[in-house]
Amino acid sequence: MNKLRHVISAQQLVDREFLDELFACAATLEQEDKLRVLEHPLRGRILATMFYEPSTRTRFSFEAAMQKLGGGVLTAENALDNSSASKGETIADTVRVVSGYADAIVLRHPQVGTAEIAAAASPVPIINAGDGAGEHPTQALIDVYTIHRELGRLEDLNIALVGDLRNGRTIHSLLPFLCRAPGISLTLISPPQLRLPGKYIQMLQAADTRFAETTRLARVQPADVVYVTRVQRERFDSEAEYEAVKDSYRIDLHVADSLKPQSIILHALPRTTEISPEVDQDARAAYFRQARNGLYVRMALLRYLLT
Amino acid sequence: MNKLRHVISAQQLVDREFLDELFACAATLEQEDKLRVLEHPLRGRILATMFYEPSTRTRFSFEAAMQKLGGGVLTAENALDNSSASKGETIADTVRVVSGYADAIVLRHPQVGTAEIAAAASPVPIINAGDGAGEHPTQALIDVYTIHRELGRLEDLNIALVGDLRNGRTIHSLLPFLCRAPGISLTLISPPQLRLPGKYIQMLQAADTRFAETTRLARVQPADVVYVTRVQRERFDSEAEYEAVKDSYRIDLHVADSLKPQSIILHALPRTTEISPEVDQDARAAYFRQARNGLYVRMALLRYLLT
């Protein structure tokens, strides 16, 4: 595949050679960070983070990644209130101006498609850190990296996706990666109201990926990976409907104990009640490691884009 | 002229020797930046940006300038909400405290005169990044630098100022510089409601600067520099008045094509409809280069103030 200029969509990132290279780099950077022997390949370079929709943790992980590689940061915690947007400027103009000050731009925006518009206007790399109901491709990259790092492979895995499969953006971004890997078997576990949308089912069918749909959480048992998403109250038509299912998709100690010893539990965080805090102590609870992997995957990505 | 301690008003900056030195420095810094051989003369120094009125791009350009020179940054994206001001502290006290942490302070504040009050209290340089309807002196510096860089001179120029000449702060800050340069001929193009105020007309007359006033945009044709400002709806008494003139001061491809090949079009940005996006591709469209020049002019200014 050609070298990427911008990172807009998960679909751009599924190439296996690209992933292998990026993941090797992330693992090396983690090693070097822990030994405190990181080099500063991005010294003198500047990353701008423009968050039109605030997200402290995503912003922090990009900014930490840039600084650990020796670069500097321009930060707009709340770009919407503060920007020329309120004077009617287009995102294309904003990006053209900011690209005069920064070597790359991380953009989070409530509107689907904004990252693509920005990329078309920008002479420097644009990284999509979430555009509304659209994509959040670096999150998917982190999820795939975590599976690879924890289990040593991406193929021949039994993966259970649990919770709100209808609206879960992280789940949707993960699917193109899973469709590419051989020997994947998916268990789609959700309330009937929150099943995976038809277009993703078709994606799985087109890729010949094995999958089964169920409403029963007990079906997580044989999984190598249990990926949990939040079941949000506001997704249901009535409070009664929500109350009826909400506790049926909760990972507690009992559920965790039923899993295979080598399995892992993932969650893009923040979580509320869908994973019980007592599970945190279990070695299979990989979600905080997953969050930390964000640092190294983003370091690897910045290095890839800027050197 | 004596070395400046603070940068509060455009009037402080008109000295030609000062400008020549600053512009030479800015050009060198641009060269070094592009070759990635910038030195770090401000290593260990800290710049605080205090924006009581948010402006992401102005803040970014100062912060990028400081970091490219090796310095660090303290940033208050929205100082008003967050500051001791809400507890009744004076700006003088705030500046005295912050000057204990920073080697220079960039201040943007909605109230005219605030930068001057801050400067009187501060042991470290204050840079006025806009005080309400007052001044924004570094913007004027960037405009003058851009003319100099693009056309190779500040004298013997035909300059058209277009749009809202009554309220355009950037235009007003530019005039003292133009009055100082020999051989300047100004064409003031605006709707009748938005003519240049009397006190600026008198400034031109006192300096013996040639000028003509007109309502006809076609008069841009012989200009070397076309400086465009926004004609804002809220400046008119009625919607009808606004609608009657709004499209008469728009630079589109047709107007751009009528200009001399070596001319340049400037705009302090953000723009809305006053310059058509199709003009952006024209080599005469210098406004994004002008925005980028902000970086190098501010680098030169920080270097001047802090070394």
Add this chain to the structure above:
Amino acid sequence: MNKLRHVISAQQLVDREFLDELFACAATLEQEDKLRVLEHPLRGRILATMFYEPSTRTRFSFEAAMQKLGGGVLTAENALDNSSASKGETIADTVRVVSGYADAIVLRHPQVGTAEIAAAASPVPIINAGDGAGEHPTQALIDVYTIHRELGRLEDLNIALVGDLRNGRTIHSLLPFLCRAPGISLTLISPPQLRLPGKYIQMLQAADTRFAETTRLARVQPADVVYVTRVQRERFDSEAEYEAVKDSYRIDLHVADSLKPQSIILHALPRTTEISPEVDQDARAAYFRQARNGLYVRMALLRYLLT
């Protein structure tokens, strides 16, 4: 005492050996800063400042401290609006994630006890920068350091505490330090409504610290240290009650002139009317030096926690 992992409460910091070491380090760092020969022992390390209640000056002083020691900064000026807290995440989870990106976390939060909860969850040092009506331990450290630096000792001092002794958080945090030092004599000067609460009176009695309570500001006269706090309108039952006392606790030139030549006036800032601006010129007015000391005390503390 054992090496501190977190800084949550003033009570943790009263050990005299710890203070002597920290203060010696702060003094050395100030010396090195003024000579511009600071080393960068925290190079490659990252400090996150998470302010759920904004405070530009406290945030700036921590961030300047970190940068002067060579470290980088992640900044959340307004974490409350922006964080996963709004999605129902616990502070413990937030801290676990951020500790993956940062080597230490400065936390300011409106709710008492938050810093302690954060510390229990965090693998990296938590520094409490104020938890509501609770503690702000580094401010107390700065106050004690300022007394030591200005007067050369912590013992055998006559200290007047002036103003709102009932609600003054900084006063309350200072008392454990004063109780530890031999030869301290306190004069507690306040309106009758705003006397020091009983539990602090008992603390003084238990420590055998000499003290006297009075409503008369004239009693500041023999003090070595005059520590002033704001008398806030909202603390009184009626406007009349407030008006009756507000000017009785104001340090003006007349009061300042009545003090001993070697005495010092302290205030944690921001001040409003409780110290007249004309006093600022008096050498005894130490409050801006006190603010600046914050930088060096915080540098010493970060160095202590992170090396």
